[in-house]
Amino acid sequence: MSNNIKQAAKNSDKSALKLLSRLFPYIKTNSGGIAVMYFFSLANVAATIALPFLIQKGIDYGIAPKNIDYLIKISVITAVVLTLQFFSFRYQGKLMMKIGNVILYSIRRDLFNHIQRLSFRFFDKNKTGNIMTRLTVDVQVLEELLMTGLDTVLVDVIMIVGIIGAMLLLDLKLSLVLLFVLPLLVMIVFGLQSKIVRAARGIQGRLSSVNAFLNESLSGVMVTRSFAREERNIQLFENYNRSYYQNTRRFYPLHAYFWQSVIMLNTASTGLVIIGGGLLIKNGQVTLGVVAAFLTYVTQLFQPMQKISNMLNQLSRAYASCERIFAVLDEKPDIVEVDDALKDFKLTGDVSFRDVKFHYNPEEPILKGISFDAKAGETVAIVGHTGSGKSTIVHLISRFYDVTDGAVLIGSRDIRNYGIAEYRRQTAVVMQEPQIFSGSVYDNISFSVPGATHDEVISVCKVLGIHDMITGFPQGYDTPMGERGANISIGQKQLLAFARAMLRNPRILILDEASAYLDTRTETMVQAALSKIMEGRTTFVIAHRLSTIRNADTIYVLDQGNIAESGTHAQLVNRNGIYMSFLKQNLPGFDSDSD
Amino acid sequence: MFKILKTFAVYSRPYRKVFVLANTCMVIMDFTSYLVPVLIKYATDTVFDRVTETGDIKILYIVGSAIIISGIVRGLLSHFMIRSYWFVSESVVKDIRNSLYEKLQHLGASFYAKARTGDLMSRLTTDIQLIRNFYAFGVEHRLRIVLISVTILIIMLYQNWRLALVVYIFLPIVYLVIVYFSNKLQKAVMRKHESAGELNSTLQENLTGIRIVKAFAVESEQKKIFEKSNRTLFDADLAVTTLQAHLNPLLQLTGGVGTLVILIYGGYQVIHGSMTLGTLIGFMTYIMIIRFPLFILAFNTSLVSLAEGASKRINEILVLKDQRESDKGTVADTIKGKLEFKNVTFGYDDDQPVLRDLSFSINSGEKVALFGLNGSGKSSLISLIPRFYCPSNGQILLDSIPLPQWSLEALRLQIGTVLQETFLFSMTIGENIAFGRPDASLQEIKKAASRAQIDQFIELLPDGYGTYVGESGSGLSGGQRQRIAIARALLQNPRILILDDCTSSLDPQTERNIQNELRSLMEGRTTLIIAQRISTLRLADRIIVLDRGMIQDFDSHDNLLKKNELYKATYETQMVCSESIIEDSLSMRS
Ligand SMILES: Nc1ncnc2c1ncn2[C@@H]1O[C@H](COP(=O)(O)OP(=O)(O)OP(=O)(O)O)[C@@H](O)[C@H]1O
Ligand SMILES: Nc1ncnc2c1ncn2[C@@H]1O[C@H](COP(=O)(O)OP(=O)(O)OP(=O)(O)O)[C@@H](O)[C@H]1O
Ligand SMILES: [Mg+2]
């Protein structure tokens, strides 16, 4: 057992060191406060140890010999010590909480800010839920450590040493009780409690799976509904829940054993002090006051021990959390700005691909050498089978990913030479899945230009022809959107996404199946508006509907990661290739049944 | 406290014996703990003197052992008490959690249109945890606070009423101070919960929309929004912890002052011979005991009132009416597929009808398409058929039986729906396809995949059908996701198939291939297709043209071309160059 303890202590020592070194920058900014906090902590310890001592003096030299003056003197000193204790405890607590909260706040801020810097690849790999956990659960584990343990390391060790010292000082023989109490206490506190914490960690894991399952059930509830899968889901949930429950049933007996042993030991040591004290009193070796003081000390030993053990366990838990937190903080964004990136520029709208190769995973090349030139003012359409890489191409234009090979040139300069934020500020994207946030219609549109006035938003909507649609909503532009826009139709969501993109007045506009859900009349209207606004600017359109792409200046047909055909609508029709085979599907004359 | 116990009485009833046992253990345990100070007093007053005088140490050992034995008894009792309370709390909470989940699975679409995932999650996690704590130690602490302070008062009064009164004079003041703090604490904790929830929502929304955030380079704006939530949480956290930092020293001081009072006033009495030294030392032990209820009082008061709030929020969901209540239907026949709408009116809010007085009928085995402008009510209309929503007026008949008379499960299992927005679960592709029929064989899954034109793609993947799909299908292209959703519906082998604009992200060729598959598959089954492409609409026998929630026309393609303005215009826009293309290609062929 003792080996185990040593091992555990050593491990947590090492982790503690590592952990502290990473947390150091956060703590350092508060080092003044920490020093003051420790000062108050020590004052508190001193007072706590002094009090039983004073009471003993009062009993032995005041009450027992009936010396009222002495009793009053001691009482005054006790009152002063109590006041000191009160204030130092109070300031220690306040400082500790303040420092802890500031550290938590800074970690949350740094995490969030760092996450905002990370690129698409990170979010492809990591689930929202997992990233959320870093910022919530892991930070909370740190919170527990900081709120309960910041002062422990030093203070509680001193407290234990102080109590033992006081006991030895008061009476050496009666201190023999310690030989019985201490080893048992160490065993219970360090042995049993680390088991408890380990079990608790298992429970935490089960609880996360219960919650993860819950979360997804809630988001996918409509699908569950339409497949009448409620009963099976309920069963699955009950399984998760049961597994968690069974874990807790292994856990709380440990907890019960822990408290049982503590209570037994506590009371038993009182009994021992009485017996030992009685024997010593009989021989006139101690006074009654000393016995009374011992009674207090023996029970006081327990609390700091427990706090230290708690702290050690919490450290190892916090270590795991810190590791995960710092893993996120250490994550390097793979889209980085070069040092001398252009900050002040105005895009002309020329976009060229030079033999661009790209893959998400090395085994699966998606683009195998794409080259094209799009001139400012052109409308470029990209068509191809689903999964052929159309969205991927426009992702590269937005620089959500960097090419694996080749180059994307924006106005004859490599895209990687531009400052990312400014570059994106001059471009706009309407993505395949419209994303609506909770907040009003106005909030959703002005999302792309924070601080845009109501009038600006309204004028964009008027130009796009969707002003009437919005004023038709129950509260017009102020209509609150449900979660993910649950209270409007999909086409309406897409139109809001359009307005959001156009509000930016972009030099390069990317429409990734942005009108897939729009009806033809609305689409024609939006297109007409666009062609006016986008005069002299570059537009990339991905679409499957002929009516959406036929007016494009150039149409690129993507096939197997290469551009198979390109040209205007008329040229491609003449070629009678893949493009034509797509068109035929749209045409009544080529219906498969009339073939 | 009783409010909570009453609210969840149904859940705690199966465990009431254990609960009674826990309370019994607790009472006995507390009584044994008063024994110790009595024994100490006896030792210091009588035993020590007797031992000194007679040298007979037997009695010393007896008293010492009695203390040790009472310690063992107390330990055992506390063990059973803790175990029983925790057993009850975990069991009750497990059952509540199951009921909640069951309820959430059955709550109607109108509930989810308004509900917030973050809010629901916090009820299911934070609130449940509060209820757990309430049963695990909230009740115990509350009872012990009353029990201990009353019995200690009685014992102290009995031993020395003057000293007892002096000590207890402080208690009402202390009590008031603690109540004052605990009220503040409860409010502060509540605010902390709220701010934490706020921060979570901000975070969740940012992360789900992170691609848009990056696309529009509004990271700094998001940082500002987060900073605000973070700041609020910081303030709320600080308020809670500061209150605690104020309260704890105060409680400690109370204990200290009690001891001091005993030292002065008790000492005075001892000196004047009206009290023994043993009584004084015994009193000091009582002070130690009474510190426990004092210390937990504030914590307990705020726990109980927080748990009251939590139980209200949980109960709010538990008492909601869900689909099972409206599921009085018993008809579970095989659907033939004849659908009749009779004067159906429907709106999400009562005052804004989305569908108005719709009457039409669809023959069994007929393919009907729905066409209309955005927001005209197409998706709303089809959501009435699997009874996601109920019409506010009028009636829908399926095979001449009113929909409410059908058993919900039978109805939905025979209707295959592909919703307009694709949602995939983070499971493997195979599991996603088999979502509606988890027992389906791989063979069947492959067949459905091949009908949805996605089998070739899946088989090229390194892990095939075992490929894990990321959150809401990340890592797949838009069309790939849609086809998996189609495969999922086809595996149902439904009697009625509803496709809500589910080929919009597919290239025309893939779409046509799927349609050819569907054509043979859906032979003799009713199909409802929503689409914007004329080429898709043409597959239907008849097309409903929906205009602002009313039926404008219901006819075949050819007839609509003649009489429906909107349809004709759409056709012309989409087919504008068809003639020329046909001519071109024909001329090329010749
Ligand atoms: N984040 C990703 N990680 C790994 N693979 C991906 C990722 N995104 C897309 N893919 C894969 O890359 C290929 C091309 O995807 P892309 O989204 O560019 O297709 P697309 O042409 O836009 O198709 P659709 O018309 O269906 O939207 C697909 O096979 C897809 O599975
Ligand atoms: N959950 C909801 N709560 C309130 N209003 C809603 C809700 N869902 C849709 N609406 C409103 O009801 C009307 C009809 O919406 P519906 O989704 O049926 O249109 P749709 O014809 O499917 O349109 P689209 O072609 O864009 O998909 C719209 O005006 C929409 O804003
Ligand atoms: Mg795409």
Ligand SMILES: [Mg+2]
């Ligand atoms: Mg719809």
